Amino acid sequence: QVQLVESGGGLVQPGGSLRLSCVSSGITDAGYQMGWFRQAPGKPREFVAVIARNNHAYYAESVNGRFTISRGNDKSTVYLQMDTLKPEDTAVYYCGASRTVLSSIRNPNMYNYWGQGTQVTVSS
Secondary structure, three states: OOEEEEEOOEEEOOOOOEEEEEEEEOOOOOOOEEEEEEEOOOOOOEEEEEEOOOOOEEEOOOOEOOEEEEEOOOOOEEEEEEOOOOHHHOEEEEEEEEOOOHHHOOOHHHOOEEOOOEEEEEOO
């Protein structure tokens, strides 16, 4: 049974930083792409960042240069460091795990497992 548990969300002022964590259990090999997506009220779930099986990181244009995705040394934790946050970054952030091919890593429909989400609110 694969489980993903996110943490680290909260309320932050514009320009501030947060670090999200996603702890996985039940994943017994390194064959998953691990991604972060977000969903604002009334909007579809959108791609934010992914760390692929080859350990390369890919980002949405809207967060490139501000967000950094990484794996922990134990390989069971994935982090999303979010800097220079903007009000438009406000959303529920979800961690996902996928066995899909590299060309599909931005598609949320190709993810096999999801966490419960963590709320990020950027407001003054």
